[in-house]
Amino acid sequence: MSRTIWNFSSAGRLVFGCGAVRELAAIADRLSTRRLLILTDSNLVDAGIAQRVAQPLKSAGVDVILFDEGEPEPSFECANRAIAAARECKPDAILGLGGGSNMDLAKITAAVFTHGGTYRDYFDFDNVPGPVVPLICVPTTAGTGSEVSHAAVLTDHENCTKVSTLSPYLRPTAAVVDPELTVSCPPKPTADSGIDALTHAVEAYLATYSTDLDVPAGTLFPYEGKFPLADALAERAVALIAEHLVTAVEQPQNIDARAGMSLAATLAGLAFSNAAVALVHAMEYPLGGALHCSHGEGNGLLLPHVLRFVLPERTSELARLAELLGVETGVLSIEDAAMNAITVVEEVSRAVGVRSRIRDLGGRDEQLSEFAAKAFTIKRLMALTPRPVAESDILKIYRAAF
Numbered sequence: 001m002s003r004t005i006w007n008f009s010s011a012g013r014l015v016f017g018c019g020a021v022r023e024l025a026a027i028a029d030r031l032s033t034r035r036l037l038i039l040t041d042s043n044l045v046d047a048g049i050a051q052r053v054a055q056p057l058k059s060a061g062v063d064v065i066l067f068d069e070g071e072p073e074p075s076f077e078c079a080n081r082a083i084a085a086a087r088e089c090k091p092d093a094i095l096g097l098g099g100g101s102n103m104d105l106a107k108i109t110a111a112v113f114t115h116g117g118t119y120r121d122y123f124d125f126d127n128v129p130g131p132v133v134p135l136i137c138v139p140t141t142a143g144t145g146s147e148v149s150h151a152a153v154l155t156d157h158e159n160c161t162k163v164s165t166l167s168p169y170l171r172p173t174a175a176v177v178d179p180e181l182t183v184s185c186p187p188k189p190t191a192d193s194g195i196d197a198l199t200h201a202v203e204a205y206l207a208t209y210s211t212d213l214d215v216p217a218g219t220l221f222p223y224e225g226k227f228p229l230a231d232a233l234a235e236r237a238v239a240l241i242a243e244h245l246v247t248a249v250e251q252p253q254n255i256d257a258r259a260g261m262s263l264a265a266t267l268a269g270l271a272f273s274n275a276a277v278a279l280v281h282a283m284e285y286p287l288g289g290a291l292h293c294s295h296g297e298g299n300g301l302l303l304p305h306v307l308r309f310v311l312p313e314r315t316s317e318l319a320r321l322a323e324l325l326g327v328e329t330g331v332l333s334i335e336d337a338a339m340n341a342i343t344v345v346e347e348v349s350r351a352v353g354v355r356s357r358i359r360d361l362g363g364r365d366e367q368l369s370e371f372a373a374k375a376f377t378i379k380r381l382m383a384l385t386p387r388p389v390a391e392s393d394i395l396k397i398y399r400a401a402f
């Protein structure tokens, strides 16, 4: 049954701009925060960012507890340590400071600290039973959009895959996006997370139309499918990424490029967390879970191959993306313009150093069919892919990317 209504959600409050972290004390005060747990990692302590965020809060009288054991693509063990820290200090708000990894850790911790049990109780969609302790997210990469999204991802090392928890209650109470915090982000996470943002915008833009989504009206589903507001956000995000990503990687101190990428990542986060991510993300979960590449790099590697697969269903949208990516489309046919979009996506990934073959990540040919079987189980992301997908299609795409 098709839908005629779409919904749009965000963080409860979004503060954006250079110097935005200075608003944190006022935000904490507004939330009546007396004891705040900051979840971050040792790189952000070393970069002085944890201190920069914590000090003004302490000066405002907030009791700040710092947990600095966050890790990239956080494991269950890491989540257990963060949850234990929360249970010990009983904060009345939690702040996730870092890339998507630490922000997701903060979300999972907030859910388990508030509602008890373990993170396993909340996996998949809509299993968090109610509001969580106030959650503030402060990104230090320009990538995941977790600061506005309803998602949190952990790595299941035992089963070599990623596991998502999706819930309307995981949208942060406040997101504070300060591009200055991304200046110290090294080139590789800058590149990988930037390509993740590009993937979010592109997957949202090319997704199954909201009106075609095969979900009964009134049924809760984690994504709405493609709709006009998400399209507007995704278009702007793609144009900003085309303009700023390579510069942000090559000139880390370039604050214009950093600010452009921070805005792009947040816009792409708003787009995907309402409209969709789709087949690229489904295929990245087993790939990243087994090969331990970053989420962004896995997405960047797969994106052009998935775009070739969806091209017959989304030719005019891809042609529009070509324009946004800076291609002179005037004399080109729609088909040629669409092909050009894919070429530019490949060029941008290559320019920022994203590896382009699964074998370069250490993958083996014989792993591909297991990856395909696992990706195919993520049915919600198949439903959002604009072309019917069989497991054999997924295997073909992995083979092309091998």
Ligand SMILES: NC(=O)c1ccc[n+]([C@@H]2O[C@H](COP(=O)([O-])OP(=O)(O)OC[C@H]3O[C@@H](n4cnc5c(N)ncnc54)[C@H](O)[C@@H]3O)[C@@H](O)[C@H]2O)c1
Pocket: 041, 043, 044, 047, 049, 071, 072, 073, 074, 098, 099, 100, 101, 102, 104, 140, 141, 143, 144, 145, 146, 149, 150, 151, 152, 153, 162, 181, 182, 183, 184, 185, 186, 189, 192, 193, 196, 294, 295, 296
């Ligand atoms: N919740 C969501 O909506 C969502 C969306 C996409 C991805 N994700 C998840 O986010 C994670 C990836 O996040 P990411 O790409 O932001 O990278 P990340 O959080 O894993 O960070 C990568 C590395 O960069 C370092 N780093 C980050 N910012 C820095 C800075 N300013 N200065 C110095 N070092 C810095 C970190 O310490 C870390 O070692 C994955 O687990 C992925 O699954 C979540």
Ligand SMILES: [Zn+2]
Pocket: 144, 196, 199, 200, 281, 295, 299
């Ligand atoms: Zn992503």
